[in-house]
Amino acid sequence: MDSRAPSNASSSSRAFFTRERAGVSLLFLMNGFMIGAWAPKIPEFASRLSLSESSLGLMILTFGLGSLLLMPLAGSQIARFGSSQVSKYTSVLLTPTLLLLTWVGSIWSGAVAIFLFGGLIGAMDVAMNANAVSVEKSMRRAIMSSCHAFWSLGGLIGSSTGGFLIEHIGVSAHAILVTVLAAVMIVAAWPTVLHDAPHPDEAKHGGSRLPLSPLPWLIGIMALFCMIPEGAILDWGALYLRNELAASVTLSGFAFAAFSLTMAAMRFAGDLIRDRFGAVMTLRVCAVISIFGLLLIGFAQNAPMAIAGFALTGIGISNIVPIAFSAAGNLPGMAAGVGLSVVTTMGYSGILVAPSAIGFIAEHTGLAAIFAGLSALIIVVLVLSPLARHADTAHH
Template sequence: MNDLSSPAEAKTRRAFITPQRIGVSLLFLMNGFMIGAWAPKIPEFAARLELSEKSLGVMILIFGLGSIVMMPIAGSQIARFGSSIVSKVTAVLLTPTLLLLSLIGSVWSGAVALFLFGGLIGAMDVAMNANAVATEKGMRRAIMSSCHAFWSLGGLLGASTGGFLLERIGVLPHALFVTVVAAVMIAVAWKMVLQDAPHPEERAAGAGRRLPSSPLPWLLGIMALFCMIPEGSILDWGALYMRNELSASLTLSGFAFAAFSFTMAAMRFAGDLIRDRFGAVNTLRVCGVIAMLGMLTIGFATSSTLAIAGFALAGIGISNIVPILFSAAGNLPGMAAGVSLSVVTTMGYSGILVAPSAIGFIAEHTGLGSIFAGLSVLILVTLLLSSLARHADGAHH
């Protein structure tokens, strides 16, 4: 088929970096930064509200519930107004939430604030992913993996500066610093973010409150869920497994998630080029095999060094599966991108939020090693459904 587009359009498509790409990448960076900055605040938050470990667990669950409640609402609003408007509104509302969490003094107000914080993080997540899909379509090249890499980078920046600043300047100044940095990121991104408007059929599709009747978003959601359960398990249980079952030192235990995070971020920056070169299905299949090998290596490791190698392999494998699935969800035929994306993101993130607590219960009876090895079966299911990733290539082919 001949490309009848104008030279200007062709040049835009060939461009590797555009203002729209920078804009949406900044949204991902800001969202990750807010979550990262919250992580080192949790002990102070728990102490201020005099929460027991059990009560803190409930609070963290409320954060997750906020996300799960708001994600589908964001999807319907994207179908009505477009992803750029929803991204910006949720980003502006999210900016002062860490300040709010630093000022509240009672358990009930803390629960409400955490529900809002989790809800706005989740709603913005759906909107910025939808905007990344729209930007991919405009550029005719994959950008989703690098967007997720910027999210990881934001989390790293927020977490690494958070503990230091809390110790040096205190709770409120740290919250003010985070608020100002987040506001600056949004201000810079504001005019660059791709201004998309929903098509009339997308508006109609999103106007109803009904969930999609097509099985496609639900199948992609299962794939995302089955990849994010291992990710959540490594985040919550990796260090404990290294300590308790492999007798690793405190420093070596920390390397478990560090190795996973490092390879994941590095591969996400490379992922778009790989996907453009080999296609979404092939990329997902190779990633899936590497992820399975990683999980099996962790589960059957006889030394902490071997386990760390397994965590690094799992990071390489899992890195680009979820961005590919999000791209596929945003390109499903005859479906509003925001609606299908909200289904896939809600199902996927529930894997990180809900599964780790269940794993704690099972681990008491089986040990964490066999759980990590067993989780490779979930990735196998994703591999069996891998042909669905072909929809991701609709963004730029």
């Protein structure tokens, strides 16, 4: 197309919601729900296997290793078989893993179960993001942010109901109920997931080569640098409010709650904003908001001021990752799965690896300096923002 006007006109006349969009949204919901349901099970898992805090830390690291090892593998399989096949089969393999985690009786079987759980969560993550890119191309409109919002919603449902259900119906009954609900979501999604063909160039090579182009690696840095603050808020936000700003236990819980709430709300709005203003402008505004949010947290004089900072950071970070994932899936001459596996692996390593490093640094500097300092990472994202233009190629 030689001008943007017809492009916008055609995209606004297209269906806003299709079967394929519903299918991939259900996959995101199910993946988030499984992770959310796992969080309240962790204390029982640790006591059943008699794990110390450091042993539990190693178990959680095993979850992360599973993700980081299976994500690139999923990328190569998507290049060979298409994202719909890999999404479906990884979701089926993922479904019984929560039962495994509930019924293992030794540290070694627990380590194998948590490795599989983390690995299949990660592999499915790459595949469903690649499928969302395919749906964006077929619909010629942005859907990635709302897909990530459904993931957040799944996590919220899984984590908020988990403790209550474990207390009232027991550990095994909770795991069985979660497994059944996850299976129902897969059955509902199965016929509607958009079937995409494998990438012709990559199918020949099996998609096993690491991309030589710097583009996915640079977009991966964008994802990494805004997921490090996300991991920091998840793991250290409540502690910062409690220890450095003298907040009550109840109030300190609002750090991640404020961040999650604004992030989920903005993700449901993010696609419309991106279609209206373009990916580059949306990403730049989001980056500036998150820089202000992180500085507000770092320089906060009291807990309410910091909580406002967490809420602002949620607004800012909300749409950076979905835009980075869309851009990675639309890189010229590259299979969506290959670009995405690089970016998701780099991005999620920020959530998995950074929090422990932050703990080490915080012993010497305090958490206020850490949160203020994390704004420097978002400045790098702002510098790399022109790369977000690749996210818009799905619309032309």
